Amino acid sequence: MPDKPTVAMGLLSGCFGCLTSFLNIADDLPELLEKIDLRRTPFNDLKELEPVTVGILEGAVATDENEKLAHEMREKADILVALGTCSCFGGIGGLRNLEPVAMVLNNVYDQKVPDDSDLPTLLPKVRSLESVVKVDVTVRGCPPKAEDILLTLNAIISGESLKEHSRNLCNECPRSKESIMISQKGFLTEGVRAVMELETIDSERCFLEQGILCAGLVTVEGCGARCTTNNMPCRGCYGPASGVHGQGNKFVNAVSCLLPAGGIMFQEDIVGTGYRFSLAADTHFNNREE
Template sequence: MTERPRVAFFDFTGCEGDQLQVVNLEERLFDLVEVVEVVSFREAMSEHSDDYEIAFIEGSVVTAHDEERLAGIRENADVVVALGSCAAFGGINAIRNDQDFETVTERVYGDDADMIEANPEARPIESVVEVDATIPGCPIDREEFVQVVTGLIRGVEPTLPNHPVCVECKLEENECAFHRDEICLGPVTRGGCGADCVGEGTHCWGCRGMVDTPSEDAYTAVLEEHGLDAEEIVEQYQLYWGWQRPERATQEEAQ
């Protein structure tokens, strides 16, 4: 990369909340632009350039046009970063993946459903192109974004935490959501968020995706202790894992 790498942001199917988190860095953005040159960022500037080295991509892939556009971005970029849950593993968009597509489109668009040209499934960008780094979350954590950018500039490959949110709950001395009679996905969700949701009095919704090796037996034990069924509860709260869980099941069957 150049000494001051050129950076571009792209949005696919998503709410653009992750890019908004970058804008919300506010005065720290001035520090950021001293080390990178932002050449395309629709949320923050009108200029656009196809000459970039690092591409941050938000949103999931839902159309054939998305696939073509994504391939073009990958061809231009030296580094592609999946920004947020939708880009990383399908996110909320993938909640429709296990539903009948025709029924879903009619429910949302009514008489205009026939005009919708979309794939039956919402997919992460890595299902189409190679991804070099991932920043999960809904929305992303601003500090984690800064850490990833800093690492990329220094030539250090960013790594994600691979411990469950429960670890961070203990470090923060949070009251366990299960003890508040809440249903929580913290035991199998990737940490790195500081367990903010549980700390604020709610529970973990799984927005950072599943840890690579979730302790599913331990999760089952916790649920059974509170009179709950693991599969039933995970299905009930499959807000983010519509792509990730079936993919993991397929991989496990192949092994």
């Protein structure tokens, strides 16, 4: 029997959500494990990292230990997979890049920052995995869909190429778009509101036309519109299309075209809304270490 591809999984600064999605492969997991030799996961807590065919990392690079593991996995793996939005784009944790590390620590620990030498050191900036080492395959999503993880691993095993999406989420969102397609001077509705401020939400009409900010217009398709079809606006976790940077900037530009003049000033956290998941992968922070 020929040797099976060896696989190692590692955790950077993440929440285990992507690894939970891996377990959610459920009925297909036994078949997958027949095809691969899963050597290392965060669950068996093996300290040594041996050479493998495929290395999978979840989470952003936020500490010195994360950075060390990222370089080690890149060195030991023939193919490196960035699993989930934090690994691909830095994730929500990347929003700490808006403030200096010292300020973040003081805010969290109320001026009593622990100095134990066993604690990992925060890097000056949270970084996406690809801004630290070369990544071969990305699996987007917060968390990624179990079927996407399975599809990706099967494609790697069989040597097949993966489909690259280039259109935005609005193209696969089933909600009707009427007034948003018509050029007009005022905003599409009376004002901008949060989901929790509305008593009812039309489940078939575009969120923007109802005055609800939705990041679908600057987020790549591929998730199956799983949020918008469940009556929640897109928050942008799939990031922009490959090769496109500045998701937050594009969000501001797009929303500015919909709001009346000066209307964007009334948004309390426009940066956090546009860059909720991808601030660390913005071109300003995306200088790879060779």
